[in-house]
Amino acid sequence: MKKLVLFLTIMFMTMSYGQEIKQIPQINVNGEGKVKVAPDQVCISATVETKGNNAKDVKKQNDEKIDAVLKFIKKMNIPTADFKTKQVALNPVYDYEKKKTSYNATQTIEIVLKDLTKYDELMEGLVQQGINRLDKVSFETSKLVQIQTEARKLAIKDAKSKAEDYVSVLGQKVGKAYTISDNSQVFHPQPMYAAMKSTAMDSAGAENETLAIGEIEVTANVTVSFILD
Numbered sequence: 001m002k003k004l005v006l007f008l009t010i011m012f013m014t015m016s017y018g019q020e021i022k023q024i025p026q027i028n029v030n031g032e033g034k035v036k037v038a039p040d041q042v043c044i045s046a047t048v049e050t051k052g053n054n055a056k057d058v059k060k061q062n063d064e065k066i067d068a069v070l071k072f073i074k075k076m077n078i079p080t081a082d083f084k085t086k087q088v089a090l091n092p093v094y095d096y097e098k099k100k101t102s103y104n105a106t107q108t109i110e111i112v113l114k115d116l117t118k119y120d121e122l123m124e125g126l127v128q129q130g131i132n133r134l135d136k137v138s139f140e141t142s143k144l145v146q147i148q149t150e151a152r153k154l155a156i157k158d159a160k161s162k163a164e165d166y167v168s169v170l171g172q173k174v175g176k177a178y179t180i181s182d183n184s185q186v187f188h189p190q191p192m193y194a195a196m197k198s199t200a201m202d203s204a205g206a207e208n209e210t211l212a213i214g215e216i217e218v219t220a221n222v223t224v225s226f227i228l229d
Helices: 002-020 055-075 116-128 144-168
Strands: 026-037 041-052 083-095 100-113 133-140 174-182 215-228
Touching: 026 144, 041 055, 041 083, 041 116, 055 083, 055 100, 055 116, 100 116, 144 174, 144 215
Parallel strands: none
Antiparallel strands: 026 215, 041 100, 041 133, 083 100, 174 215
């Protein structure tokens, strides 16, 4: 009997608690914010690669070319903080057909060029001084964090605008945000290319278009639940 009374008491309390829980009227919407900006710097990853049958000679040749490359970069007045050695390697390569071992030496330099007017001169000079492999040329912006913040704000505004559109026909109003989910994916923005004239001149004295720098587009996506008043 006591067990039955206890069971009924618990059931009554549970039902009473359930009746006190109110459904919160809300709307869930997605918002998107986009910001475009012209790149103001370029990141270049360039490699000197040398091959030969003698490891010492191959390494020496590679070091000499890298030395010339670094001297050229300094001559371009690029700040020391904006270039560095990224990778150094000396590997044996065995030819199973000839049954001989050769050697492959590589050194990679990463450069951040903040004056895009020097881009053509820098690239030509790197090749002339011994760079024989370009691993990456990426146009970027130094204001990425600021742009991401702007895109997030625009995404929230877009979500609220959508919510207001939906509920306006129902005679309701959008209240406070209940939950916010950031659905943005982490990625490296890529320039949306468009022609940009360089200062190079052709034989007729006209400007040549040698660099398509375009714009970087940063996108933020959010899901917001708004309480309805």
